[in-house]
Amino acid sequence: MPALLRSLLALLATLWLISMLTFAATSLRSPQEVAQSALGRGVAQEQIDAFVEQQGLEGSLPRRYGRWLGDFVTGDWGTSPITQLPVAQELGPRLRNSLILAVVALLLALPPSIAIGLAVARRRGGRTDVAVTTGSVVLAALPEFVVGVVLMWLLAVQAGLLPVDSSGLAFGGLGEQVEAFALPALTLALVLAPQFVRMVRAAAIDVIAQPYVRAAVLRGLPARTVLWRHVLPNTAGQLVNVVAVNLVWLIGGVIVVENVFAFQGIGQRLVTAVSQGDVPTVQALAMVTGVLFLAISVAADAIVARVEAGTR
Amino acid sequence: MRRRGGSAIRAVLRAPEGRIGAALALLVLAIVVLGPALAPYPPEKLGVGAPSAGPSAEHLLGTDTLGRDVLSRVLCGGASVIVIPLIAVLLAQLVGGGLGLAAGYLGGRWDAILTRLFDVVMTLPPLLLVLVLIAGLGSSAPVLAVVVALVFLPRAGRIARAATRSVAGADYVVAARLRGESAGYVVGREILPNIAGPLMADAALRLTYAIIFVATLNFLGLGVQPPRPDWAVMISEGRATIAVTPLGVLAPAVAIAALSVSANLIADALTAHWSPDVRRAGVH
């Protein structure tokens, strides 16, 4: 299918540009500096030289880029100079954790948001609608870490219901593993939900105003049928788009929330890697996140196309 | 919809949420501007009270672990989360908006190139992009402003381009071109007045995100560094002692919330006024 091929090529081109951008941004420091900061306390020049060679820091920037890209696509993501671990191996489990976290948060946020959004759209302008709308504007404006810290205070410190952090993820039984997800996922869901509610509401209001909805009502169909059969399917396309768009923010949110709750995911790793100057890890994470994000966008586009196939 | 006499301020004040937002914003701004003068103690002065003390008459919000007055620190801690986002958004709006306007007006190859460029930058999740850049550039207030501006630049550009395009195709612009108006006139008199409103609403919305953004970077320890008082840094530092001195975290949290919420309320009112149909999802 040429359309698919074209979008795939566009995707690859974008990825390539991302890789250049990332590589350029992380290669601003000279190899010497990188080695110094990685090796730390009083090192000999020989060690620095060895490091530069081992990390593939010698040669011109384009050559280094070429080498790095070649290695990257063949699965060799380098070794973190800080942890001495192969980057790919280190990121695997963290990536899994982060993905689960994102999915859990999404599942936590989406269904109630749809229900609430549809409900208030139906009684647009009512007191509940105003309350929900204003509430979502307020909630949407709160930084993730503020929501997270407040939840931590309420649920963990005051009520003692949940652990304050996600260290249960590293070991501990299933219960502790599950608990480890609770606060981060809840925080993310709270940050996402207002966006979703607003979008569902706006989309549903649009659809409800459509003549075909009034036509359905005037055919004597019950309200439930009208809402779920006639309104919801027509918001689906927009909804998928909204979810896809919000996933960018979800990725950002995951980074923040992981750092609030010491959750062992890629976001936490990214921030430490940035502050430690762990270049290979930062590069790999940028690429992984880029791929993930693009995959999501493409998937969303495909779904939207499918959903809207019938509706032009 | 009547668009006449619709100065942004009046548009904001007309909507109830806009009024609340404006009041809140004024309050926060007053705190930031007058705070240093009002602070009962120097914000960095140690041991003005017993460390980690609860609220009292002398220390309305208690003290932190070094015995500094939390109230004074809150009063003095808002500068960076206001100034840096403002500069960043201004930069993004000027540069990105300018480019977007050019792309939208010129169309053709320039449009294609710029749009593609915007798209590429936008494919990187914003926080990731900022972190990557900070990894390369290090962190300081100017770097922060530029980096955040860079994140928002393509978004501002896209909006400006879309707005320009929607107007550039309008018959009245065609009419102007048929008359042989100069590009300056067409852009300045025919296009800009019609997109200024939406762009302003968009900038206000972006400001909300910039505030969240800068606060988040400060929180992650990649922005403003202690001991300078800063709301997000206070939260980050106070998190550990939240059980003992919750006010040391909750007070700056409320301050940040007030700031970003007020910005968002204003943005919301502006959006509702200028472009009731703009899908906010498409905006960021």
Added chain:
Amino acid sequence: MAALEIAGLRVGFEQARGDVTPVVWDVALDLHAGRVTALVGESGCGKSTVALAAMGYVAPGGTLLGGRARLGDVDLLGLPPRRLKSVWGRQIAYVGQNASLALNPALTVGRHFEEVLRRHAGMRRPAARARTAELLEAVALPDPEAARTRRPHAFSGGQQQRIALALALACRPGVLLLDEPTTGLDPTTQARVAALIRALVTEQGVATLFVSHDLGLVGTLADEIGVMYAGELVELGAAADVVARPVHPYARALLEATPRLDGGAVRGLPGAPPSAVVRDRCAFHPRCAVGDHSCAGAPVILRPVVPGHLARCLKPGAAAPSAPAAVVPAAAPPETTPLLVARDVVCRYPRRDQAAVDGVSLQLAAGETIAIVGESGSGKSTLLRALAGVHPLADGELTLDGQPLAPAAAARPRQVRARLQLVFQNPDASLNPRQTVGEIVRRPLRLLRDDVGREQEEAAVAALLERVQLPAAFADRRPGQLSGGQRQRVALARAFAARPHVLLCDEVTSALDVSVQAAIVELIVELAREQGTAVVMVSHDLPLVRSCARRVVVMRAGRVCEEGEVARLFATPRHPYTAELLAACAALEPGAGRSAASMA
């Protein structure tokens, strides 16, 4: 006994906070089985509101202020919502304006039928399917079986309208409410759907309300016509009577504003209707040619003028004093050298194989008015934009006064730009909402006119506004504060400010009501004659064209398929497509016999 008896219907809408403005007042209508009652009037006079309120439905923001709608022995307006829902779709059915919007794009056609049949007839799927096929066949939809599994977008506008009609008839309702069921369809399709409706109504004995703004159309279709103005019925009578002998000045004005294929003159109706019900005097008085001060004194009631023909007028049937000169096509100018010539013009859009304009040649003499007609998408607008210099030519050439004319407006010298002016279809989009009328009209003066100095501009603007019959004070208004007709006048003033030699008009009236439309056409013809301007008028409205142009060019799929003098072409079309166009229009002419409408 009437199948649906509407009496004393009053509806209001919440305008500002808390204020309810009445928009429909004391409407009374009886619908009888097997008969079509039409409701006509200008946009916003409350037709749709009446149709919906007759079912017991008021759009959000609206309130029912009073009245009855008796269906058998129940009053729909007194029913609780639950009961209403079992009546809707079963005993009384509604088809909304523009069927393509009235069918849910996410559901298959079959699904729409299934839902209704299950709900009101308790039918299971197989039974519902059979009934669906039967219904689709009744509305003459090709291949009903296959149609069931497709979604609405897979059908043309006319077919969608048929589906919507079939859906309304699914449960054999006694009453059918149709809100402008043919608006937006091209004339040919319009005629077919109208004929179908008529046939079904007669056949199934349904009492039908037919809402339309087209008096010509309903004259051929309806048994009875109600004319609405400002939320009130102003005339009600047998269709033939109302069309042939309208008694209310408003009904007469509407009829006179409707262009006729036979070339009869159209006359515009100045002014605009009030936006709310006027109860203390005759609402039409400010626009009325025959009324006097007595009309403004007291409310006027609807009363019989002759038996069975009611009107809300103190001077029913009075002739207008001295009818203003009707529009007459410009006299044929002496055969001089052509002013504007297009030779073998080809225009394309990116990523489209088919050229939008495919080798069109055209000649325009000074002072001449020609019309370009053709169905939607035939390339009329593109051709016009190419002439104006805003669409690039893929091939061909243009000359003005024998001199080659640069294809791009930007490349044309200033004087040349002044000589060609373009007026757009939609006056909303062609005026910058952020500029005042004064600024809008002043720009071409400054840019394209050497003879008007800065200090004379203000006077010139005032003069131009006066010429298009707008008060000089309007110079300070912005487009948002004007009505559609007024905006189009501003657009004309802007075009004439440059003293053009050629005026290019792209469907300048199709966004306007008939009444306004006639006035604008009048104005164009008058100004053009005054200044000796040649006019190219693009339209898909044949009768309108007939009333103002001397020569017609018929386009189809980017090519000219016939060209000729109006009289000749309308009398003896040579191209089968022209004939088809004419036939469709003829079927919709006021007064055309019902037999003509039954062609399907």
Added chain:
Amino acid sequence: GGRGAGASGAVAISSDALGPRGGTARLLLGGGGPRLVLDPATQVNEPDAIVDGLLYDGLVRLHDDWRVEPRLATRWESDAAQRVWRFELRDGVTFHDGRPLTAKDVVYSLRRLLDERLGSAVYPRLNGELRPDGVRAAGSGAVELRLTQPDAFLPVALGARHCKIVPAGTTDFSRAIGTGPFRLRSLDQSKLSFELERNPGFWQEGLPRLDRIEGMLANDQASLVQSVASGRFHFGGFIDPSLASSAEASGDARLLAHRSALFNDLVAAADSEPFTNPDVRTALKLAIDREQILSLAYKGHGSIAHDVPVRTADPFFAEGLAHRTRDVDEARRLLRRAGYPNGIDLELLTAPAGAAMVDMAVVAKESLAEAGIRVSVQQRPAGTYYDAVWLKEAFYVDTWVLRHPLDAMAVMFESSAPWNEARLRSPRLDELLREARSTGERSEQAQLLGAAQTLVADQAGFVCPAWLDELYVAKPELAGVGFNATDLVDFQRASLG
């Protein structure tokens, strides 16, 4: 000559002093690096020390009072010149994989430390006096160390936590084969978590008491206390002193302190302006308010220090130093004399790289200001602090853990020491330290080290206002946790009640 002894073979422990056997203790260790280093010779951070201390054993172990406890060595002695040392090894000790401990293993382990390329932290301490070929086996049950210059403190040096004994030939430390009380069950470097289990063949009978230890490294100070208080962990540390009160407030956990086990110091490098002038260095020491730092930055968890890396309670502490008091006027006078009549502006760098490092700088700023030393505190990211700042900048905060006085001064102030952050170049100090090493006489040692401390306190650009306790939180049921100068925390006798 130096001499030490202990019973040979299995060591019996009177069991009544010990808690019950069994149970799994969970540790949450903060202050760690990005990975857990299982090679004891190159270990870096505190969690490495604690975990490696459980997995490996050294020849000796140091207590806070510099008592040298026999571990894998049962006896040691030197010749009169303090040049040739002989250590006798404990019988019947086996590694986790069942191999018996031999002199070969000890020789291999010690020689590794002397390899410059390995970069062990004890290398600078031993490098000057011991070459790899100076380490020899003396039969299978003893080793002999021949020094190039006298060192009476060699057993103390070997009590460093890096000097653990590993099987000869080990290059891969991922399995952590040692002779310690616990052995490694699993380690997940990406999660920074580990599981240890009792070493059934441990040479000290009856120990350890715990069956298992699970732990993880916490990257986040903030949640350490809460995590222990909420019951998910039995033991957490280090706790920043600023969090001590919250540990005390959160009912169910108690605070444990390894008294005065570390210090933060201000480094004023003598080779950079304005610290080239000794008056400026001395002004800093006179102006700083030690009490304030102890009470505010350290919340009282520590003790006053006197600008030497030796605690007041240390047997080698130079008494006279304790009588020096804060003198702001004198500090001003010195500054005037140095050419700063209007005071001086300084930029002090710090990082959240160790307990209270930032708070210490912030508090120091206060008292220095009173003497006209106006400090602006600049916080740098912890991750790159030791690369970008340490040993490079002029004025910054550093942190050290407790060392033996001689070790500490040798590592920090000897002219040739690579970690001479203060840039002290004093032949006299080098001489004093050399002499102290070469005498076995306790009183002479004390006198020489005392003189060295006085010199450091007078001259070095090294401002050390207070010692800081290493703080931990523990659940009450965890008993028997000990502290020492080698492994920091010792869980050998820990038990769950």
